[in-house]
Amino acid sequence: xxxxxxxxxxxxxxxPSEKEKKYDRQLRLWAASGQEALExxxxxxxxxxxxxxxxxxxxxxxxxGIGKFTIVDDAVVNQADLGVNFFLEEDSLGKLRSECCxxxxxxxxxxxxxxxxxKSVGTLDLPDVLTTSPRYTLIVYTNPIREEDLATIxxxxxxxxxxxxxxxxxxxxxxFRTSLPGTFPxxxxxxxxxxxxxxxxxxxxxxxxxxxxxxTKDIDALDDHEHGHIPYVVIxxxxxxxxxxxxxxxxxxNTKDKREFGKFVLAKSRTNNPEGGxxxxxxxxxxxxxxxxxxxxETGLEEVFNYQLSDEFELQSTFWVIARAVKDFYLKHGxxxxxxxxxxxxxxxxxxxxxQNIYKAKARRDVHEVLEIARANTGGKDVDLxxxxxxxxxxxxxxxxxxxxxxxxxxxxxxxxxxxDAAAEAMKEETSGAFSLPMxxxxxxxxxxxxxxxxTAPADAIITTISSKIPNAIGDKRMLxxxxxxxxxxxxxxxxxxxxxxxxVAQEIIKIITKQYVPIDNTCIFDGISxxxxxxxx
Amino acid sequence: MAAISGGGGGGGTGAAxxxxxxxxxxxxxxxxxxxxxxxxxxxxxxxxxxxxxxxxGGLGCEILKNLALSGFKDIHxxxxxxxxxxxxxxxxxxxxxxxGKFKAEVAAAFVEKRVNGVKITPHNCRIQxxxxxxxxxxxxxxxxxxxxxxxxxxxxxxxxxxDMENQDSLKPLIDGxxxxxxxxxxxxxxxxxxxxxxxxxxxxxxxxxxxxxxxxIPRQPEHCIEWAHIIAWxxxxxxxxxxxxxxEHITWLxxxxxxxxxxxxxxxxxxSLTQGVVKNIIPAIASTNAxxxxxxxxxxxxxxTNAAPALGFEESYMMYSGDxxxxxSTFRYDKKDDCxxxxxxxxxxxVDPAWTLQELLDSFAVKPDLxxxxxxxxxxxxxxxxxxxxxxxxxxxxxxxxxxxxxxxLEPGFEIAVTxxxxxxxxxxxxxxxx
Numbered sequence: 025x026x027x028x029x030x031x032x033x034x035x036x037x038x039x040p041s042e043k044e045k046k047y048d049r050q051l052r053l054w055a056a057s058g059q060e061a062l063e064x065x066x067x068x069x070x071x072x073x074x075x076x077x078x079x080x081x082x083x084x085x086x087x088x089g090i091g092k093f094t095i096v097d098d099a100v101v102n103q104a105d106l107g108v109n110f111f112l113e114e115d116s117l118g119k120l121r122s123e124c125c126x127x128x129x130x131x132x133x134x135x136x137x138x139x140x141x142x143k144s145v146g147t148l149d150l151p152d153v154l155t156t157s158p159r160y161t162l163i164v165y166t167n168p169i170r171e172e173d174l175a176t177i178x179x180x181x182x183x184x185x186x187x188x189x190x191x192x193x194x195x196x197x198x199x200f201r202t203s204l205p206g207t208f209p210x211x212x213x214x215x216x217x218x219x220x221x222x223x224x225x226x227x228x229x230x231x232x233x234x235x236x237x238x239x240t241k242d243i244d245a246l247d248d249h250e251h252g253h254i255p256y257v258v259i260x261x262x263x264x265x266x267x268x269x270x271x272x273x274x275x276x277x278n279t280k281d282k283r284e285f286g287k288f289v290l291a292k293s294r295t296n297n298p299e300g301g302x303x304x305x306x307x308x309x310x311x312x313x314x315x316x317x318x319x320x321x322e323t324g325l326e327e328v329f330n331y332q333l334s335d336e337f338e339l340q341s342t343f344w345v346i347a348r349a350v351k352d353f354y355l356k357h358g359x360x361x362x363x364x365x366x367x368x369x370x371x372x373x374x375x376x377x378x379x380q381n382i383y384k385a386k387a388r389r390d391v392h393e394v395l396e397i398a399r400a401n402t403g404g405k406d407v408d409l410x411x412x413x414x415x416x417x418x419x420x421x422x423x424x425x426x427x428x429x430x431x432x433x434x435x436x437x438x439x440x441x442x443x444x445d446a447a448a449e450a451m452k453e454e455t456s457g458a459f460s461l462p463m464x465x466x467x468x469x470x471x472x473x474x475x476x477x478x479x480t481a482p483a484d485a486i487i488t489t490i491s492s493k494i495p496n497a498i499g500d501k502r503m504l505x506x507x508x509x510x511x512x513x514x515x516x517x518x519x520x521x522x523x524x525x526x527x528x529v530a531q532e533i534i535k536i537i538t539k540q541y542v543p544i545d546n547t548c549i550f551d552g553i554s555x556x557x558x559x560x561x562x
Numbered sequence: 563m564a565a566i567s568g569g570g571g572g573g574g575t576g577a578a579x580x581x582x583x584x585x586x587x588x589x590x591x592x593x594x595x596x597x598x599x600x601x602x603x604x605x606x607x608x609x610x611x612x613x614x615x616x617x618x619g620g621l622g623c624e625i626l627k628n629l630a631l632s633g634f635k636d637i638h639x640x641x642x643x644x645x646x647x648x649x650x651x652x653x654x655x656x657x658x659x660x661x662g663k664f665k666a667e668v669a670a671a672f673v674e675k676r677v678n679g680v681k682i683t684p685h686n687c688r689i690q691x692x693x694x695x696x697x698x699x700x701x702x703x704x705x706x707x708x709x710x711x712x713x714x715x716x717x718x719x720x721x722x723x724x725d726m727e728n729q730d731s732l733k734p735l736i737d738g739x740x741x742x743x744x745x746x747x748x749x750x751x752x753x754x755x756x757x758x759x760x761x762x763x764x765x766x767x768x769x770x771x772x773x774x775x776x777x778x779i780p781r782q783p784e785h786c787i788e789w790a791h792i793i794a795w796x797x798x799x800x801x802x803x804x805x806x807x808x809x810e811h812i813t814w815l816x817x818x819x820x821x822x823x824x825x826x827x828x829x830x831x832x833x834s835l836t837q838g839v840v841k842n843i844i845p846a847i848a849s850t851n852a853x854x855x856x857x858x859x860x861x862x863x864x865x866x867t868n869a870a871p872a873l874g875f876e877e878s879y880m881m882y883s884g885d886x887x888x889x890x891s892t893f894r895y896d897k898k899d900d901c902x903x904x905x906x907x908x909x910x911x912x913v914d915p916a917w918t919l920q921e922l923l924d925s926f927a928v929k930p931d932l933x934x935x936x937x938x939x940x941x942x943x944x945x946x947x948x949x950x951x952x953x954x955x956x957x958x959x960x961x962x963x964x965x966x967x968x969x970x971x972l973e974p975g976f977e978i979a980v981t982x983x984x985x986x987x988x989x990x991x992x993x994x995x996x997x
Binding site for chain 2: 373
């Protein structure tokens with residue numbers, strides 16, 4: 025035993041700090057690196073209309089501790105605000121909404137800074153706010169919005185390459201849309217753990233082959249305990265070798281062969297024991313389907329490999345330098361750098377740890393090879409080891425968001441979504457309602473977007489606006505119903521829908537700021553009547 | 563240019579215009595609720611509705627805010643917990659000075675003060691402390707719980723309360739849950755639509771690591787922590803009883819686990835992981851709670867006002883996932899005739915005849931549709947094992963080591979009844995089958 029435990033009631037060593045305690049439940053999702061990114065963020069909300077959805081968004085960012093937020097809003101608090109916005113109180117009536125909301129939001133987290141504009145009623149100058157403030161990390165605005173304000177925000181975003189999120193919440197409907205400056209690559213995508221296992225059973229490297237051969241060279245002479253604790257990776261490597269000998273060197277990669285191979289593996293299990301079988305051989309058979317397969321690229325990574333860089337700004341990023349190095353590695357070896365993690369499996373502790381170290385050592389060698397390639401490439405002189413490590417560990421699931429301009433015009437999307445709905449309708453009829461596909465939310469987006477600058481438009485005006493871009497919308501029943509539903513709200517927000525939308529927008533902003541998990545690409549439309557979201561690229 | 567007013571008319575000064583936006587929706591039927599009753603009488607009845615919120619944590623805080631701003635005037639909230647510092651990153655009705663106070667009380671007082679005209683009654687206790695008379699006073703129950711047992715208990719209670727002669731005895735149950743960037747909302751009309759017990763297999767119990775792995779062949783940092791938690795603590799008893807919220811206790815486990823990990827060459831034991839494993843911590847963030855709580859309250863509003871069709875009779879379950887883009891799916895579940903709560907048929911129970919009774923009882927803890935920790939069992943009306951009272955427990959204890967077929971004489975087709983003190987209202991009925 026080591027000397028760590030010397031007393032029964034040791035003092036608290038390296039216990040969490042106050043801040044780590046407060047943020048414990050979120051640090052388990054985005055770690056210290058994500059938290060640091062959030063704490064450096066400076067968010068601007070340009071608020072208007074009923075005004076609840078933007079403030080609910082900020083609430084969900086202030087709580088986890090963004091660095092700073094600013095609210096720009098020239099509205100004066102009225103009675104209707106108090107019925108929909110939780111961050112106002114009776115005393116707020118008649119005062120600046122921006123100031124009142126900022127103060128009540130700040131109460132949620134003393135570590136977050138807040139500011140507001142205008143400083144007095146009737147003095148808002150948005151261009152001035154933008155030019156005199158420190159650089160914003162991200163801008164959120166809510167619809168309806170004045171056209172000149174929108175133009176100001178878009179000009180700033182394009183000049184400073186700042187992501188923008190627009191939100192519109194009315195009645196039971198909402199949508200939000202993210203506009204990212206250029207392509208947005210994510211390395212730390214947090215795929216499900218079960219998907220990330222990469223054992224390289226069909227292309228083992230010499231150290232792994234030696235380890236497996238050493239363990240199995242006298243497999244029949246092993247005692248029952250040893251035999252029952254051979255790790256399944258070793259069992260599969262051993263069985264694959266034998267299988268290839270009786271199958272002209274071919275691996276069991278198709279479904280039929282895999283099934284046969286499963287029987288082949290289980291037949292090697294000892295059954296003359298009290299359990300009547302061996303757990304490690306069962307684990308081996310169960311692992312065949314997912315782990316014996318030829319390497320193939322995920323579409324996300326393929327997109328990264330094939331992406332043609334054109335933007336000067338993007339060329340400089342270390343992401344692309346490392347991506348090119350990983351691609352070179354892939355072309356040379358026919359496989360990606362090894363992630364290096366080994367799932368748990370029945371085995372003796374020491375054997376498992378040795379096997380784990382073989383995987384880790386190979387992963388480290390691959391990282392260094394990629395690092396060397398990257399440093400030799402143009403712009404890669406200062407590439408950081410930690411960044412290469414992260415990339416190699418996650419290489420298979422790297423993703424690119426906003427890689428190309430939207431391919432379709434609104435009227436083409438309209439026709440596609442209409443056709444999908446017709447197919448869904450037919451399917452429902454055919455199966456007497458047993459099988460139904462969700463209906464498109466695209467029409468909700470169209471109707472809300474038609475009220476971007478005129479919140480209280482009646483249904484016929486909404487249809488008229490839509491039909492100027494999409495002539496087919498005239499006379500469509502579903503389009504009309506959705507327009508009527510938007511008109512019914514009269515520009516008002518329902519608190520629940522705005523709270524829900526504010527939650528989704530905050531999740532997206534956290535994903536964009538931390539560069540972790542996968543953001544939407546690029547519009548999410550919510551229908552509070554059927555309780556469904558749909559993400560479309562618009 | 564004048565500021566754009568979202569509500570056009572929301573600028574009134576009287577308190578009546580406070581609910582201007584909500585009234586747009588509840589006083590004007592839309593294309594999806596053309597036949598709804600939006601008369602003053604219907605709205606007045608709604609003003610009297612009493613809503614019960616179970617849980618004043620991450621979801622509960624949001625639910626209270628949302629219900630108050632949906633026009634509900636009479637709300638009760640139950641929570642037995644007190645506020646911990648790790649709640650503050652999402653439970654937005656609490657401040658640092660509130661640490662240690664009752665959640666229900668602080669949350670209720672905050673929302674009452676912020677939203678004029680709403681009455682919120684807190685109950686700082688367990689839901690099991692109330693009887694049916696208490697639950698009968700509400701029209702809707704909204705749950706924001708992190709415990710499966712509590713969900714099962716309230717579900718069974720609400721199903722049992724339904725009296726076909728009395729329409730008011732049917733209380734819609736809206737249940738939310740979150741984990742990380744994911745969550746779900748369910749709407750249940752007890753006895754009419756599938757209940758929580760019908761869908762219990764949606765929560766797969768975490769597979770336990772075999773004790774022999776912990777004791778002899780640890781491979782993962784979690785194995786070392788579980789060893790410290792289950793084995794070392796019991797052997798050494800460093801403190802009278804384990805308090806998972808006491809940093810000193812967690813530190814003891816962490817150091818024990820670290821030493822064991824070092825002995826076996828295992829990397830990765832940290833204080834944070836120790837705490838996570840021992841307390842079974844589920845990551846939780848404000849934004850996901852906001853989404854799920856608002857979805858629950860949106861359904862509550864739709865049920866109460868008929869302002870739009872609600873989840874429940876067709877699709878009853880909405881699943882949200884935000885970690886890889888955004889996906890929602892809404893599902894339709896079927897009511898199960900052999901559900902222990904709302905069905906009336908016995909389920910088949912396949913067992914190995916060579917199992918001991920103890921092995922059978924252990925299997926109930928991990929069986930996805932059962933998940934019982936302290937089961938008692940009868941076969942054909944005869945008691946095989948009872949957890950309580952102690953006298954009967956002692957008398958029936960010798961049966962635990964007997965095998966099912968040869969030792970206890972059980973045969974296929976026997977009727978088996980299982981009970982558990984966590985769910986006093988329930989009896990799980992089975993028909994025995996030999997596998």
